[in-house]
Amino acid sequence: MRFVFAQSLLDVDFGLFFWVLITFILFLIILGKFAWKPILSALSEREKNIKESLEAAEKAMEEARKVSAENEAALKEAEITAQKIRKEALEDAEKIRADRMQKADKDANERLEQALQQIEQEKKKALIELRTEVSDLAIKAVSQILDAEIDEKKNKQLVDNYIKDLSSN
Amino acid sequence: MINLFRTAFLVIIILLANCTVANAETDKSPEENRVDLIGKVLDKYYLDFAPLGKVELPRIIYDEEGLHFFRSTTHAINSQRGFTDAAFLDSGQIPTGHVKPVSYELARTNGTEIKMDLSITNHLFFFWLAAFVTMGIFIPLSGKYRQGIGRTSEPKGGFQNLFETFVIFIRDDIAKSNIGEKYEKFTPYLLTVFFFILFMNLFGLMPWGVSSTADITVTAVLALFTFFFTQAYASKDHWQHIFWFPGVPTPIKFILLPVELIGLFTKPFSLCIRLFANMASGKILIFALLGLIFIFDGLFGAVVAYGTSWLWIALTLFVYLIKAFIAFIQAYVFTILSALFIGMAVEEHHHEEHAH
Numbered sequence: 001m002r003f004v005f006a007q008s009l010l011d012v013d014f015g016l017f018f019w020v021l022i023t024f025i026l027f028l029i030i031l032g033k034f035a036w037k038p039i040l041s042a043l044s045e046r047e048k049n050i051k052e053s054l055e056a057a058e059k060a061m062e063e064a065r066k067v068s069a070e071n072e073a074a075l076k077e078a079e080i081t082a083q084k085i086r087k088e089a090l091e092d093a094e095k096i097r098a099d100r101m102q103k104a105d106k107d108a109n110e111r112l113e114q115a116l117q118q119i120e121q122e123k124k125k126a127l128i129e130l131r132t133e134v135s136d137l138a139i140k141a142v143s144q145i146l147d148a149e150i151d152e153k154k155n156k157q158l159v160d161n162y163i164k165d166l167s168s169n
Numbered sequence: 170m171i172n173l174f175r176t177a178f179l180v181i182i183i184l185l186a187n188c189t190v191a192n193a194e195t196d197k198s199p200e201e202n203r204v205d206l207i208g209k210v211l212d213k214y215y216l217d218f219a220p221l222g223k224v225e226l227p228r229i230i231y232d233e234e235g236l237h238f239f240r241s242t243t244h245a246i247n248s249q250r251g252f253t254d255a256a257f258l259d260s261g262q263i264p265t266g267h268v269k270p271v272s273y274e275l276a277r278t279n280g281t282e283i284k285m286d287l288s289i290t291n292h293l294f295f296f297w298l299a300a301f302v303t304m305g306i307f308i309p310l311s312g313k314y315r316q317g318i319g320r321t322s323e324p325k326g327g328f329q330n331l332f333e334t335f336v337i338f339i340r341d342d343i344a345k346s347n348i349g350e351k352y353e354k355f356t357p358y359l360l361t362v363f364f365f366i367l368f369m370n371l372f373g374l375m376p377w378g379v380s381s382t383a384d385i386t387v388t389a390v391l392a393l394f395t396f397f398f399t400q401a402y403a404s405k406d407h408w409q410h411i412f413w414f415p416g417v418p419t420p421i422k423f424i425l426l427p428v429e430l431i432g433l434f435t436k437p438f439s440l441c442i443r444l445f446a447n448m449a450s451g452k453i454l455i456f457a458l459l460g461l462i463f464i465f466d467g468l469f470g471a472v473v474a475y476g477t478s479w480l481w482i483a484l485t486l487f488v489y490l491i492k493a494f495i496a497f498i499q500a501y502v503f504t505i506l507s508a509l510f511i512g513m514a515v516e517e518h519h520h521e522e523h524a525h
Contacts, residue, residue: 009207009449012386015229015287016212020296020390027300028361028394035307036357039336042314049321 135163206456210383210449213291214242214273218377226294230275231285242270251278292381299368299381303361306332339363339504347508351402351515355508358398362391363504370448370496374489382499383448385441392441395507399436403514436510440503447499451492458485 225241239245255274344352373380466474
């Protein structure tokens with residue numbers, strides 16, 4: 001008798017089965033469409049947003065780190081360049097100075113040389129002048145001395161010969 | 170099949186039967202004093218607001234003459250359309266005039282069979298209530314997400330935060346961790362099942378409420394859905410493992426075939442029985458504990474019954490708390506096992522693993 005109760009507890013009631021089945025499908029569709037879909041899509045969108053912004057922040061941080069590293073490197077490089085430029089400038093200046101000095105030395109020497117040559121030339125010229133002067137003087141003196149003794153013709157010939165000798169020298 | 174069900178509950182039933190018998194034997198008028206414990210868990214065609222009264226639910230009957238709709242059982246019996254209470258037919262005397270239903274089982278007075286009884290029942294009412302509560306919570310909640318709260322900003326308010334925690338828990342810890350990559354397809358089903366079961370379980374804790382999950386029909390439908398989802402989305406590997414288990418010698422394949430086939434059905438079967446048995450037994454246990462007061466009254470007299478009543482009431486309260494806990498646990502267990510079964514079926518195996 002009492003097992004009949006127990007049995008009824010374990011019986012599957014067709015009417016209830018039918019309704020539960022139908023309405024569960026219905027509610028599953030309604031909930032799926034109007035509740036779970038917007039909620040789950042919103043949640044995944046939010047998580048995606050958070051993930052993306054985290055990644056973006058990470059990326060920006062990395063970028064900033066990179067930029068700062070680059071800046072530092074550029075600064076260092078600039079310093080090195082500046083140092084190099086300074087060094088080069090100093091070297092250049094030194095070189096220019098040396099060049100100038102050399103050039104000045106050379107100029108001075110050249111001028112000295114030129115002066116010496118000019119002096120030599122002047123000396124030669126003076127010597128030639130001196131010779132003609134001396135010969136003229138000698139002729140005058142000799143003609144005065146010999147005026148009385150030797151005739152004009154013979155004298156002239158003699159002096160000419162002497163001058164010929166002189167100029168050939 | 171039904172016999173299997175019965176053996177699972179035999180221990181409880183015998184215990185209760187003995188209790189009732191003991192009570193009945195010592196009492197002077199056994200029939201009147203008998204409390205039908207199992208009847209408390211059974212489905213009814215009315216909402217029981219004892220001792221205030223009953224609210225009868227509509228009856229829908231399909232027989233040879235077609236569909237019949239009645240506002241209530243009383244209405245059906247008094248409608249002069251050839252329906253009466255089955256108890257009247259059994260006793261052989263059909264009362265005349267305005268009568269109240271006794272067994273609430275309808276029968277045709279002309280003796281023809283009722284083909285289908287599609288009446289709205291107690292359990293169905295609470296099943297629908299759970300459904301409407303679920304919709305009443307989550308459809309307005311989804312409105313918030315549609316507006317952008319929780320989509321682009323953080324969730325606002327306790328309501329949204331509370332239920333979002335549940336939703337995320339089910340999605341991440343139940344769906345994602347058990348199903349794997351394909352979890353998105355099944356998350357709506359798992360969410361629906363979880364909240365339906367949870368609310369149905371919780372209704373059982375309320376005054377005059379019953380838990381529809383203490384009805385094997387309801388749990389059977391739920392298990393059927395898990396079975397359906399498991400098989401509908403099962404991978405090729407799943408079927409291969411059932412019909413031609415890879416990586417074992419051929420004779421063993423023949424031994425494994427029936428084992429795997431039975432396994433296919435025991436999974437939803439266990440889901441169905443587990444939930445039903447947990448919810449029904451909790452309820453029966455509460456009634457049985459309170460019933461002990463009356464059994465002691467019958468056995469040892471009123472003094473002992475009053476003296477020990479505090480113990481039974483304390484125990485009942487303890488069981489009630491456990492039941493509140495179990496309401497969540499069983500909803501969780503059903504959902505996680507559903508996810509697990511689905512996960513096992515949709516998983517794509519690598520055959521190298523089974524080569525030995």
